[in-house]
Amino acid sequence: MTLKDLQPGExxxxxxxxxxxxxxxxxxxxxxxxxxxxTVKKTAPxxxxxxxxxxxxxxxxxxxxxxxITIQEL
Numbered sequence: 759m760t761l762k763d764l765q766p767g768e769x770x771x772x773x774x775x776x777x778x779x780x781x782x783x784x785x786x787x788x789x790x791x792x793x794x795x796x797t798v799k800k801t802a803p804x805x806x807x808x809x810x811x812x813x814x815x816x817x818x819x820x821x822x823x824x825x826x827i828t829i830q831e832l
Contacts, residue, residue: 760824765798769796770829776826781826790819796812
């Protein structure tokens, strides 16, 4: 399951962060690391981007980028 499969209000634990080297590094630098719990706060009206809550702050990422993040649903 990937992060983009979660609906608003659902949470998951990050298992792996994929993507090309530049994308993966950028996601890791933003705090999206394995073992982190994330909650989808809301999605934009057209579904892209999505707003996440992790590590005590909100983060908005593109749906394509969320598809590169494998999670375990909580």
